[in-house]
Amino acid sequence: MIPPAAAAAFLAANGWGGADILPVAGDASFRRYFRVVDGDRSAILMDAPPPEEDPRPFIEIARWLCERGFAAPVIHGADLERGLVLLDDFGDVRLRETADDLSERETGLYEAAIDILVQLRAHEAGPLPPYDRSVLHREASLLTEWYCPAVGIAADQAGYDAAWDAVFDAVLAGPRVTVLRDYHSENLMLIGGGDTLGLLDFQDALAGHPAYDLVSLLQDARRDVDPALESVMLDRYKRITGAGKDFDIAYHVLGAQRNAKIAGIFTRLWKRDGKLRYAALCPRVWRYLERDLSHPALAPVKTWFDANIPADMRGDPMVISGQ
Template sequence: MTPPADAAAFLDSAGWGGAAILPLAGDASFRRYFRVERGGEQAVLMHAPPPHEDPRPFLAVGGWLAERGFAAPRVHAADPERGLVLLEDFGDARMREVADAEPGREEALYAAAVDVLVALRGHPAGPFAPYDRPVLHREAELLTEWYCPAVRLEVDAEGYRAAWDAVFDDSQAGEPVTVLRDFHAENLMLVGDGLGLLDFQDALAGHPAYDLVSLLKDARRDVAPALEAAMLGRYVAATGAGEDFMRAYHVLGAQRNAKIVGIFTRLWRRDGKTRYPALCPRVWGYLERDLAEPVLEPVRRWFGANIPADKRGDPSVVGA
């Protein structure tokens, strides 16, 4: 977490010369974050280094959100060519840690997050690429590409694609909305009386159920079935969503969690990030709950025929 060599010059050009640069966080990508302090002021320096990263999508999506009243961090300065962006600092009160430390606030915090998605649904989708069937297939296939070899399984890849193709119609109906794609408790900050948004650079135009799945089937934090049901009820009451929405919720829940199992395995096998395999059992739990839904029958049959129960879990353990 050493600051990039050109950080001091960038900060000087942005009017933050001489500021202290302190390590803040990294994530599953190549992006890194630093807290910048000068006197009583604070900001966040994002380093999204080319060619691995490009901060332009983050800037574009953040601008779109801010124009519509959503709490994306303000941009103080940006040099996309060098992958440097100076952002508003939302502080340290992240929804994940607050909900863990204060269980009595958990339901209210999740309700506030659901309300953000209700508000987001009230706007036509932004000028973003479609979250269409080819993208859904490509993501779901991360499981057969990375997880299955890691646990020493040879599977029917063609049948896997066909099984998903049989259910994806339910995730493509209706008017698309802006889908932030990583909307969960570790990417939501308590800012004033609302929630600040982070990690939205991969936004697409897709089904509104996807971000609700991200929130309520959180790969990094247990969400109790009773809380999930209550928040689904809140969303449905506010939007009038019906049975078609719930079918999409289950399809996209299964798709997202199949993808995450593949991504977490890739982060371990390819990138050496050893914390991710241990998160997979939780994700498998969410996936199996959705596979039990009637709309997922073709996909459930494929899993039953190709991935035995004892091969569903932490790939570093079940593949040993």
């Protein structure tokens, strides 16, 4: 976590000359983060090096969110050629650890997170690419591309594609909103340790169905969400927005699609990138996926899974493969 060579000059050009640069835990991408400290003020330096990363979507979406009153980081400076961005420091207090350590706050924190999604639904989707059928298929296929080979399964790809195609109509109809796509407990910050939830990691946002971010939050790959809490929060969202039965179907279709995608991504992070801890998160993802597959609307997809991936092959791919 050595700061990029251009960091000092970039910070000086943006009014932070001589500041200390301290590493901050990163994410599953090529991006790195540093806390810039100058006396009693601090900011975050994002290092998103080209060509692997492009910080422009993050900057554009952050500004779109801020203009509409959402707590996204304000951008204080950017060098797009070097992939450097200076932004607000929301601190280190995340929803995840707070809900884990202070169970009495869990419900209130999730209510606040749900209410942000209600507010997001009130706005027309931003100028974003569509979350269309081709994207849904491409993401779902990460499971057959990475997970299945890792555990020694030669999956029926044509049947997989056909099964998903039979259920995607449910999520391609209805309202389009800005879908942040990684809206979960580790990307929701309690700004300054307070009660306001700050938004992070939204650079991959698309215009799609509002149920997707609910799935990200309530079927969290990094934290066990009790099914009772999931149900209460889903009911809260539907009560406020007036969403009905069609929304329930979309929620479970997108739940299955997202969890299949994540099982593939986490396997890729282990196999390709050497990030071993992600494989161990897959059993939780499979539990969510199997719950979604039990919904009648997912019958074609469940049939494929039952025929192609036996129950004892659903879990930690590193353990299953004996590696």
